[in-house]
Amino acid sequence: MSEQCNAYEPAAIEGKWQQYWKENKTFKAVDCDTSREKLYVLDMFPYPSGAGLHVGHPEGYTASDIWCRYKRMKGYNVLHTMGWDAFGLPAEQYAVKTGTHPAVTTKKNIEVFRRQLESFGFSFDWDREINTTDPGYYKWTQWIFSQLFREGLAYQSELPVNWCPELGTVLANEEVINGRSEVGNYPVIRKPIRQWVLKITEYAEELLQGIEELDWPEGTKEMQRNWIGKSTGAEVDFQVQGSKACLRVYTTRPDTLFGATYMVLAPEHPLVGQLTTPERRSAVVAYCQAASSKSDLDRTELNKDKTGEFLGSYAINPVNGQPIPIWISDYVLASYGTGAIMAVPAHDSRDFEFASKFSLPIVCIMKPSLQDCAAAGVQLSDVLAGKVCWTGEGVHSNSANAELSLDGLGVDDSKKTMTLWLESKGLGKGTVNYKLRDWLFSRQRYWGEPFPLVHGPDGSVKLVPEAELPVVLPEMDDYKPTADGEPPLARAKQWLNYRDPGSGQKCLRETNTMPQWAGSCWYYLRYIDPHNEKAAWDPAKEKYWMPVDLYVGGAEHAVLHLLYSRFWHKVLYKLGLVSHPEPWKRLIHQGMILGISYKDQRGALVPNDLVEPRDGKYFHRESGEELTMLPAKMSKSLKNVVNPDDIIKRYGADAFRLYEMFMGPLREVKPWNTEGVEGVYRFLHRVWKLIVDVQSGALCAEICDDPLSPEAERLLHQSIKKVTEDIENLSYNTAISQLMILVNELNRLEKRNRQAVETLVLLLSPLAPHIAEELWQRLGHRDTLAYTPWPQADPEKMKVSEIEIVVQINGKPRVRLQVPADASQAQMQELALADAAVQEQIAGRSIVKSIAVPARLVNIVVK
RNA sequence: GCCGGAGUGGCGGAAUGGCAGACGCGCUAGACUCAAAAUCUGGUAUCCGCAAGGGUGUGCGGGUUCGACUCCCGCCUCCGGUACCA
Incomplete structure (x- = not known):
């Protein structure tokens, strides 16, 4: 052990305790220990980027660590782990540029990350x-992929996908933002490439239902529901005039069928060619070509301005026999529903726009109430004339044929009536649809998991035998795609060739690799049994540890990782490989930590190195313009990134942890302000000086066995209660605030009761573990405090005989009054009215009413 | 547009129907010091007032209540997500 310091020197004690925890395996999680209740606390594991940790990473990790340390002291067997989501594009791009193998870069980055994470003193079981x-x-x-494949949940597809020429790879819908790549912000176009796709849609309903039982942020659950996007409606068949062909549409509003005045197909719809008349052909072909070459960005930019072409043929509206023109337009998506719609321009804003532009008929079949019209600011006569689009509630009109009438019915009733009629006539049926698409699961990259698949000479696809797993990535010296656009693995000639052990056939290995999501889809299961070479995990251990009790991570993963992973888990559950239908019982998102930034009068952000502070104001170094401070996302370009290493070097890990938790509520967005670290750093110094004499390094002479005064005793127990409740609720900011109050008070005392001081150290220990361990040791304890029972508040010691209440006159606080703590409402009123100051306030006025709230206030209403 | 979250001192925030601004930063006065730093003590929403005291105040406008930062109705602003899903 290193030499003892006298004053508080974080650098001197933090390394010592990190070493101690490591050597003694203090935070080892014990498998299948039935003598204690288990607790599995999981952090979203990081991608080890070359930039190292930023201050956002440790926020969630600190929060979960405090929870774990607290729960250990409460007697739980805690599983808390860390790992690396280390496949990914940056290491591969770096490899393309420099020739350095991604494994080398990754290893180096992981070492930096591990060292950084260790410096925070997180209580991970690093053996896992x-x-x-x-x-x-x-x-x-x-x-696991093999299991999905066997289940028939993986298939190949050649549909057009999001191709990013710059990255040389295809991207999932979720990785494309406004037609540009999420990584790197490069343009994305549509291109048909052979891909592996996972049938997540088969689990759409289960994934939707499962949300209900989760203790997750309501917003995140709602985002998942919206992403799955369940809708109920009907499929309706339209005969094509003068043809045997039949067009099937999906609609959520079958009740508006009487208002359908035309149809629209997606440009990619298979019947487009067949339904195009010779005189319309050249225009239609040109349109389809233009649409297919458009990038996603172009398609979204054209949002407002509808385009389309008439095919020249007509369909028959099944409810009234009317012929209606068939058009194509890229506002109809090929991949949703049936790729064709019936257009009801009077009651759908997109159809209304299109019909207005191309002068198609608009027939109103829904009459809103006058009040609804007034609320929407439209004239009823305009709605009835089809001059404005009405998408709200109303009563049907003009909606009858010989067999069926919806006239007078509301939306819900007419939907049911219409669906039943369609079904009875064999013209359609009630249908459920989901926005959720199957998951594009392959990437044309090197640095990812190879698929355990081989392609036979006959085009068949087979899994490689389980005994041959893993299919290891081959060593390569070039990580670029091949000249003809094949993935980099197609260059690995030796690796590529595979002789099927059964048939002896010459096969080729699959050259696509899995996306980064694959590894993170199940990592929480591997932590349970990380060194098992015989199985992914031991079922007994899985049963003991799962489900995860608390999962902490950023909201940016609300729909991607969290949905994909739930999907895999549901498949594993179906196969009997895991014991619970959902992986994570409770989920919490830490709020983003923003940097300090500045903007000029136009609102443009100014990089921090161009800002000059003067007289408490901020000015542009070059233009001299006055700037205003505001919080903004940390970014290299704004030069407002804070490196945790610098903070720890200056203030220590305990102060860092404390500051991040003290900034504000865990779940909220908060701006980082390094000056604020001073406050918690001073607090830690005060704690230290409360116990250690900084002259001698020995215990303070004030520490003794004399009991505390009743007031100090009361504060101590109130603090135990408050800190315990706050930690339970993850309200660490207010827990720290209470500890500050307690320390300020104890510092004023001449005599500091030893037990009281030890209680303080224990209360502080989950939040600032290094200083707590050190003080605990100096107070004479041999072992770590990590498993010392958590202090208990004694209700007897919190009792007071007299309390101060406030007397309000007409709701305004006027007089303060001491009353017995257990005074009844009547007694309180009596005491209030007997008070001279109160009498003076109400003199000459008559009392209308008086309300007393026990232990709080009396409100006297006078006239 | 739609969905979600948030608006409280110079700043981060506290209080979820009962004394608005706990705790901290910053600022400020004082103590210690030859001096400074560090530390300690006090003050610090705003307006009127020498003071005692009083008025105002939780994005804006209404409402419920003895009492509203908190609940209800209608807006505004900012942040995050999503976007022709028929």
Whole structure:
């Protein structure tokens, strides 16, 4: 052990305790220990980027660590782990540029990350560290894929996909933002490429239903529901005039069928060619070509201005026999519903826009109430004339044929009536649809898990035998795609060739790799049994540890990782490989930490190195313009990134942890302000000086066995209660505030009761573990405090005989009054009215009413 | 547009129907010091007032209540997500 310091020197004690915890395996999680209740606390594991940690990473990790340390002291057997989501594009792009193997870059980055994370003193069981790029890990990622493949949940498809020429790869819908790549912000176009796709849609309903039982932020649950996007409606068949062909549409509003005045197909719809008349052909072909070459960005930019072409043929509206023109337009998506719609321009704003532009008939079949019209600011006569679009509630009109009448019915009733009629006539049926698409699961990259698949000479696709897993990434010296656009693995000639052990056939390995999501889809299961070479996990251990009790991570993963992973888990559950239908019981998102930034009078952000502070104001170094401070996302370009290493070097890990938790509520967005660290740093100094004499390094002479005064005793127990409740609720900011109050008070005392001081150290220990361990040791304890029972508040010691209440006159606080703590409402009123100051206030006025709230206030209403 | 979250001192925030601004930053006065730093003590929403005291105040406008930052109705602004899903 290093030499003892006298004053508080974080650098001197933090390394010492990190070493102690490591050597003694203090935070080892014990498998299947039935003598204690288990608690599985999970952090979203990081991608180890070259930039190292930023201050946002440790926020969630600190929050979960405090929870774990607190729960250990409460007697739980805690599983708390860390690992690396280490496949990914940056290491591969770096490899393309420099020739450095991604594994080398990744290893280096992981070492930086591990060192940084260790410097925070997080109580991970480091023996369970995992790395998604380790063949011992991705062997089992491939194994799970094999299970999905056997279940028939993986298929190949050649549909047009999001191709990013700059990145040389295809992207999932979720990785494309406004027609540009999420990573790097490059343009994305549509291009048909052979892909592997997972049938997540088969689990759409289960994924939707499962949301209900989760203790997750309501907003996140809602985002998942919206992403799955369930809708109920009907499919309706339209005969094409003068043809045997039949067009099927999906609509959520079958009740508006009487208002359908034309049809629209997606340009990619298979019947477009057949339904186009010779005189319309050249225009239609040109339109389809233009649409197919458009990038997603172009399609979205054209949002407002509808385009389209008439095919020249007509369909028959099944409810009234009317012929209606068939058009194509890219506002209809090929991939949703049936790729064709019936257009009801009077009651759908998109159809209304299109009909207005191309002068198609608009027939109103829904009459809103006068009040609804007034509320929407439209004239009823305009709605009835089809001059404005009405998408709200109303009563049907002009909606009858010989067999069916919806006239006078509301929306819900007419939907049911119409669907039943369609079904009875064989013209359609009630249908459920989901926005959720199947999951594009392959990437044309090197640095990902190889698929455990081979292609036979006959075009068949087979899994490689389980005994051959893992299919290891081959060594390569060039990581670029091949000249003809094949993935980089197509260059690995030796690796590529595979002789099927059964048939002896010459096969070729699959050259696509899995997306980064694959490894993170199941990592929480591997932590349970990370060194198992025989299985992905031991079922007994899985049963003991799962489900995850608390999952902490950023809201940016609300629909991607969290939905994909739930999907895999549901498949594993169906196969009997896991014991619970959902992986994460409770989920919390830490709020983003923003940097300090500045903007000029136009509102443009100014990089921090161009800002000059003067007289408490801020000015542009070059233009001299006055700037205003505001919080903004940390970014390299704004030069407002805070490196945790610098903060720890200056203030120590305990102060860092404390500051991040003290900034504000965990779940909220908060601006980082390094000056604020001073406050918690001073607080830690005060704690230290409360116990250690900084002259001698010995215990303070004030520490003794004399009991505390009743007031101090009361504050101590109130603090135990408040800190305990606040930690339970993850309200760490107010817990710290209470500890500050307690320390300020104890510092004023001449005599500091030893037990009281020890209680303070225990209360502080989950939040600032290094200083707490050090003080605990100096107070004479041999072992770590990590498993010392958590202090209990004694209600007897919190009792007071007299309390101050406030007397309000007409709701305004006027007089303060001491009353017995257990005074009844009547007694309180009596005491209030007997008070001279109160009498003076109400003199000459008559009392209308008086309300007393026990232990709080009396309100006297006078006239 | 739609969905979600948030608006409280110079700043981060506290209080979820009962004394608005706990705790901290910053600022400020004082103590210690030859001096400074550090530390300690006090003050610090705003307006009127020498003071005692009083008025105003939780994005804006209404409402419920003895009493509203908190609940209800209608807006505004900012942040995040999503976007022709028929």
